[in-house]
Amino acid sequence: MSLPRFLVSPDAVRDRAATVEGRELAHMRKVLRLRPGARVLLWDGEGAEHEALIRAYEGGVATMTVVRSYRPERESPLAVTLAQAVGKGDKMDWIVEKSTELGVACVAPFFSSHTVPRFAGDKSARRRERWEKIAAAAARQSGRTRVPEIREPDGFDAMLAGDWQCDARLLFWEGPSGRGLHSLREELGSLRSVLVMVGPEGGFGEEEAGSAAAHGFHTVGLGRRILRTETAAVAAVCAVQLLWGDLG
Numbered sequence: 121m122s123l124p125r126f127l128v129s130p131d132a133v134r135d136r137a138a139t140v141e142g143r144e145l146a147h148m149r150k151v152l153r154l155r156p157g158a159r160v161l162l163w164d165g166e167g168a169e170h171e172a173l174i175r176a177y178e179g180g181v182a183t184m185t186v187v188r189s190y191r192p193e194r195e196s197p198l199a200v201t202l203a204q205a206v207g208k209g210d211k212m213d214w215i216v217e218k219s220t221e222l223g224v225a226c227v228a229p230f231f232s233s234h235t236v237p238r239f240a241g242d243k244s245a246r247r248r249e250r251w252e253k254i255a256a257a258a259a260r261q262s263g264r265t266r267v268p269e270i271r272e273p274d275g276f277d278a279m280l281a282g283d284w285q286c287d288a289r290l291l292f293w294e295g296p297s298g299r300g301l302h303s304l305r306e307e308l309g310s311l312r313s314v315l316v317m318v319g320p321e322g323g324f325g326e327e328e329a330g331s332a333a334a335h336g337f338h339t340v341g342l343g344r345r346i347l348r349t350e351t352a353a354v355a356a357v358c359a360v361q362l363l364w365g366d367l368g
Contacts, residue, residue, distance in 0.1 A: 122161075123159055123161040123171065124148070124152055124154070124160050124161065125160075125162075125163055125263075126140055126144045126147070126148060126160055126161070126162055127144055127162075127163060127164075127256055127259075127260060127267070128140055128144065128163070128164055129164060129165075130164040130165075130168070132162075132164075133162065133168075133170055133186060136186045137184065137185060138170060138172055138183075138184040138185075138186050139181050139182065139183055139184065140162070140181070140182040140184065141180060141182070145177075145180070145181065148160070148174075148182060149177060149182065154174055155174070156174045157173060157174060158173070159171065159172070159173055159187075160172055160174065160184070162184065162186075163260075163265055165259070165265075165266060165267040166265075166266060167191050167195070167265045168189060168190070168191050168265070169189070169191070169265060170186045170187075170188070170189045171187045171188040171189075172184040172185060172186045172187060173187060191265070192265055194265055195223065195264065195266055196223040196225075196361060196365040196366045196367075197312065197365060198223075198313065198314060198361060198364045198365035198366070199225040199226075199286075199313040199314075200223065200224045200225055200226075200314055200360060200361065200365070201225060201226040201227075201228060201284065201315045201316065202215075202219050202224045202226070202227050202228065202316050202318070202357060203228045203230055203279050203315060203316065203317040203318070204219075204227060204228070204229055204230070204318050204349075204353055205231070205232050205276075205318060205319045205320035205349060206230070206273060206320070207320060207350060208321060211350045212229060212251065213250070213251070213254055215227075215349075215350050215354075216251045216254045216255055216258070216268075216270070217254050217255075217257075217258045218258075218350075218354050219268070219353060219354070220254075220255045220258035220259055220262065220264070220267075220268050221258050221262045222354065222357045222358060222361060222367070223264070223357075223366070223367075224268050224357060225266070225268055225269065225313075226268055226270075226271065227251065227255070227268055227271065228271040228274070228279065229247075229273040230273060230274050230275060230279045231273065231274075231276065232276040232319060232320055232324065232328060233325055233327075233328060244273050247273070248270055248272060251270045252267075255267055276328060277331075279317070280331060280332055280335040281335065284315045285313065286313040286315040287308070287311040287312055287313050287314060288308055288311055288313075288315070288338065289314075289315040289317070289332075289337040289338065290304075290314060290316050290317065290337065290338050290340050290356075291317045291332040291337040291338070291339050291340070292316065292317065292319070292340055292341070292342055292356045293319070293323070293329050293339050293340070293341065294323055294341060294342075294346055294347075295339070295341075299338070299339065299340055299341065300340070300341065301340055301363060304340060305363050305364070308338075310364065311364045314360050314364065316356050316357060317332070318349060318352050318356055319349065319352075320349055321349050342355050342356065342359070
């Protein structure tokens with residue numbers, strides 16, 4: 121039986137002792153109703169896991185005794201950054217959740233010419249905070265040891281001009297210039313990191329695709345059918361993980 125997992129900061133584990141507080145403490149104590157002596161798994165979101173025993177609940181903090189610490193290899197060898205156009209409604213929530221399960225290292229939301237929802241300021245900060253919580257929950261559920269970075273939503277041009285430290289940049293587009301990933305794999309060889317850009321419900325315009333190509337993006341397709349933006353995001357991440365990562 122798997123142990124219940126709780127996300128803690130790396131600083132919360134020191135010298136075979138650890139503390140749990142905040143939302144994680146509430147889940148431990150009020151939802152799961154774990155008592156002192158129960159065995160749990162702590163993970164720090166940066167690759168380390170710690171098996172621990174609950175020692176006591178004191179002053180809004182759970183004190184723990186760390187039994188064993190290790191760094192399991194569950195993360196993909198391919199660092200995938202998903203640059204995703206913000207969709208209508210709760211589509212972005214779903215994309216963040218599923219892409220986290222599929223092993224992305226970063227999600228970078230953006231607005232393009234065909235993006236319908238647009239927001240900034242406090243609303244943008246609230247959306248980002250919500251997506252960070254969704255990513256953390258999805259990482260916990262899928263057994264990941266790292267929580268993907270969720271970037272501040274930005275504009276399309278800023279995304280193109282960004283200093284992405286990736287071996288390749290891919291723009292997934294349904295237009296005629298999109299090539300197949302298999303032929304691109306033969307050209308690029310092995311990759312350790314990749315930027316995957318997926319458009320909104322209305323797709324990318326030809327001018328946007330041309331601008332992306334001018335910034336070093338390879339334009340690729342996902343077959344003959346037109347996919348919804350949330351379907352395209354999952355399909356694109358699955359495709360690159362299958363070709364260069366650890367899927368399959």
